[in-house]
Amino acid sequence: MSKEFEGKVALVTGAASPIGLGRAISNRLASHGATLVVVDLNQEKIDQAAKDLENQYGIKALGIACNVTKPEDCDNAITKVKDVFGKLDILVNNAGVLKDNLVMRMSEADFDFVMDVNCKGVFLMTKSATKLILKAESGRIVNISSVSGLTGQPGQANYSASKAAVIALTKVFAREFSGRNVLVNAVCPGFVITEMTGKLPDEVQKKLTDPAVIPLKRPGKQEEIASAVKFFCSDDASYITGTYLRVDGGAAIGM
Numbered sequence: 001m002s003k004e005f006e007g008k009v010a011l012v013t014g015a016a017s018p019i020g021l022g023r024a025i026s027n028r029l030a031s032h033g034a035t036l037v038v039v040d041l042n043q044e045k046i047d048q049a050a051k052d053l054e055n056q057y058g059i060k061a062l063g064i065a066c067n068v069t070k071p072e073d074c075d076n077a078i079t080k081v082k083d084v085f086g087k088l089d090i091l092v093n094n095a096g097v098l099k100d101n102l103v104m105r106m107s108e109a110d111f112d113f114v115m116d117v118n119c120k121g122v123f124l125m126t127k128s129a130t131k132l133i134l135k136a137e138s139g140r141i142v143n144i145s146s147v148s149g150l151t152g153q154p155g156q157a158n159y160s161a162s163k164a165a166v167i168a169l170t171k172v173f174a175r176e177f178s179g180r181n182v183l184v185n186a187v188c189p190g191f192v193i194t195e196m197t198g199k200l201p202d203e204v205q206k207k208l209t210d211p212a213v214i215p216l217k218r219p220g221k222q223e224e225i226a227s228a229v230k231f232f233c234s235d236d237a238s239y240i241t242g243t244y245l246r247v248d249g250g251a252a253i254g255m
């Protein structure tokens, strides 16, 4: 395996779940030699994730408990990265939540909760990270959006709006940070079975894997999302900024 990220420090938010996209992304970056800072809500769980990464890939990893909706948590996390590793080369804003309901039944609290984590969380963590990542003069930021942010999904007013906002933030960051050679892109996954989507009712999950919905006729694998993130972080993507890549088995062709 090439060690193309050796000497790079990467921070991935929402990386605690062993079957989550954040963990798969962390695994992929670690497998190419990156030092990993993994961030999630629960200290014990994220410490375990860091330990697993160290054991599996022989790299250095640090777990930090951080709620991305809290500016002081984001600042503390970045200060810790600076103290321990002295730099930050890659930021992956992956933390996210779902709280589906039809518009007529969706509470304001559920709308705000999802916008807070999925949209404001990306803004706050990126804002804190600028203190370090702009210094790298070759940094990469990858935001995890969703096809739901491109198509709009019934039952997901909050989620679709938040993920569309992530694409807008990606474009703003790409323009603002280009002078420091920090490239910013988004990945829009389709349907992947994780703790988040495992909670969806069976009939919704069945509908999501219907061949009429997904031309490739199956859910995505965590590793397939990680491949797109790895690409955006690699030298192969050195002239790409401010765009998004759908990894969705064709679910949102044309978007």
Ligand SMILES: NC(=O)c1ccc[n+]([C@@H]2O[C@H](COP(=O)([O-])OP(=O)(O)OC[C@H]3O[C@@H](n4cnc5c(N)ncnc54)[C@H](O)[C@@H]3O)[C@@H](O)[C@H]2O)c1
Pocket: 013, 014, 015, 016, 017, 019, 020, 021, 022, 039, 040, 041, 066, 067, 068, 069, 094, 095, 096, 097, 117, 121, 144, 145, 146, 147, 188, 189, 190, 191, 192, 193, 194, 195, 196, 197
């Ligand atoms: N699974 C899918 O089908 C799918 C599709 C499109 C997009 N996505 C996006 O991919 C990302 C990862 O989702 P997943 O499916 O792996 O779900 P997941 O629930 O396994 O992972 C999300 C992680 O984010 C963490 N998190 C939640 N709120 C947080 C906060 N305030 N601060 C810090 N961490 C927080 C959770 O604890 C969890 O570990 C999310 O942004 C999600 O919206 C997932």
